[in-house]
Amino acid sequence: MESTVQQQKNFTAKFAKKLASRDYVSAYAMTSLNYQHSTTLEEMSDKFEMIMTPDLNNGKIIVGEYMESWPSKQAGELGWVYVSIGGDIYSEAIVVVVCSEDDQLKINAVEFGRP
Helix, strand or coil: CCCCHHHHHHHHHHHHHHHHCCCHHHHHHCECHHHHHHCCHHHHHHHHHHHCCHHHCCCEEEEEEEECCCCCCCCCEEEEEEEEEECCCCEEEEEEEEEEECCEEEEEEEEECCC
C-alpha cells in the first residue's frame, strides 16, 4: 500500500481521538489482526485508562515525531508515530506503529504512556 506520511499521521490522530473519547470499539477496529491476536479490546482500554487522568478527558491530540525507520521495525510496518494527549495541566502520550494490512492502514503496535 502506498501511503504518505501525512496519511499515517492523520490515521494515528484519528486513533488517538477514538481512545481519548473512550470509543474503544472503534479504536480497536483500527488495529491490525496481529495486534488483535496479542491484545484484547479490554486489555487495550485498561492500558489506556491507566495513563489517563480526569484532566485529559477528550484532551487535545498533537501528532509529534514520525519515523520511517527504527530498530524493531517489522515487515509491513510503515511508520512510528508519537502522539501527545494534552490536558489543561498534564499531558500523556502514546506511541503507535502504523502498518498496511489488506491495503488499509492499521495500528500494529501501541505503547501507552510517555517514554
